[in-house]
Amino acid sequence: MAFDEVRLPEGLSFGSVGGPEWRTEVVITGGGHESRNAVWSAPRHRYNIAHLIKTPADMTALRAFFFSRQGRLRAFRFKDWLDFGVTDGVIIASAAGGETSAQLVKVYTSGAVSFVRTITKLVAGTVSAKKNGSPFTVTPNNNTGVITFAALAATDQLTATFEFDVPVRFDTDWMAGALDNPGSRSWPDIILVETRDIA
Numbered sequence: 209m210a211f212d213e214v215r216l217p218e219g220l221s222f223g224s225v226g227g228p229e230w231r232t233e234v235v236i237t238g239g240g241h242e243s244r245n246a247v248w249s250a251p252r253h254r255y256n257i258a259h260l261i262k263t264p265a266d267m268t269a270l271r272a273f274f275f276s277r278q279g280r281l282r283a284f285r286f287k288d289w290l291d292f293g294v295t296d297g298v299i300i301a302s303a304a305g306g307e308t309s310a311q312l313v314k315v316y317t318s319g320a321v322s323f324v325r326t327i328t329k330l331v332a333g334t335v336s337a338k339k340n341g342s343p344f345t346v347t348p349n350n351n352t353g354v355i356t357f358a359a360l361a362a363t364d365q366l367t368a369t370f371e372f373d374v375p376v377r378f379d380t381d382w383m384a385g386a387l388d389n390p391g392s393r394s395w396p397d398i399i400l401v402e403t404r405d406i407a
Contacts, residue, residue: 209405212277213351215285215373216400217269219260222289226255226400250325253374253402255286261395270395271383279381283403285329285373292331293371296338299355300324305362312353312368328353331371338367376400 228251235243261267277284299310312327312335328351335348335355344366346355353372360366379399 209403210282211375211403211405212282212284215287216257216273216376218287220257220266220270220273221255221260221287223260224255224257224289225259227253227288227290229254250404252404253288253376254379255288255376255400256397257400258396258398261398267395270398274378274383277378279383280378283375283377283405286376286400288374292373293334293369294327295369296367297369299337299366299368305360305364307360308358309354309356310366312348312355312370312372314372326353327370327372329373329375331373334369334371336369339364375403375405377403 230251231247233245233247235245237243261270273284276282294312294314297312297314300313300315312330314325314327316323316325330348330350330353332350335346335350337344337346337355337357339360344357346357346368348355348370355368357366377400379401384395
């Protein structure tokens with residue numbers, strides 16, 4: 209599917225409202241008991257940036273971006289200011305050793321439960337790695353989140369520090385902009401949704 213390796217301007221993302229959204233089916237019996245089933249194996253992030261559009265300059269920048277993305281057609285990068293980095297995150301790999309590549313992930317842990325989030329959109333120039341605590345050279349693919357490196361031994365521990373974006377698209381094909389007064393512009397409910405496109 210169409211993806212543009214361009215980030216929504218930070219001035220249009222800082223202060224956005226949103227985050228991860230799960231899809232769960234809840235069935236309630238006549239006796240009030242519940243059965244819950246996970247529809248999605250991973251959350252899909254959703255954001256609203258409408259309240260960030262205030263000035264003519266904001267609307268001009270957003271209009272150009274919306275035209276270039278052709279509404280919902282072309283996905284793009286978005287910085288989630290509440291969750292955009294990993295510091296010394298352990299790279300999950302098999303115990304056999306000999307790996308020369310790995311998919312970067314972020315691990316969220318609460319109690320005994322962890323969730324592993326696949327990271328695909330790395331921010332250029334932010335990736336560094338350590339092998340057993342010492343600096344280690346890796347080559348990142350900023351568009352897939354995969355890093356390549358010299359072969360590891362089974363006992364090696366590889367960690368990485370990096371920043372990432374969320375792949376999103378507009379959730380509408382209609383730009384419902386309004387001229388509130390000569391110095392103010394608005395567009396109610398500018399929703400962005402994370403994409404998990406089929407290659």
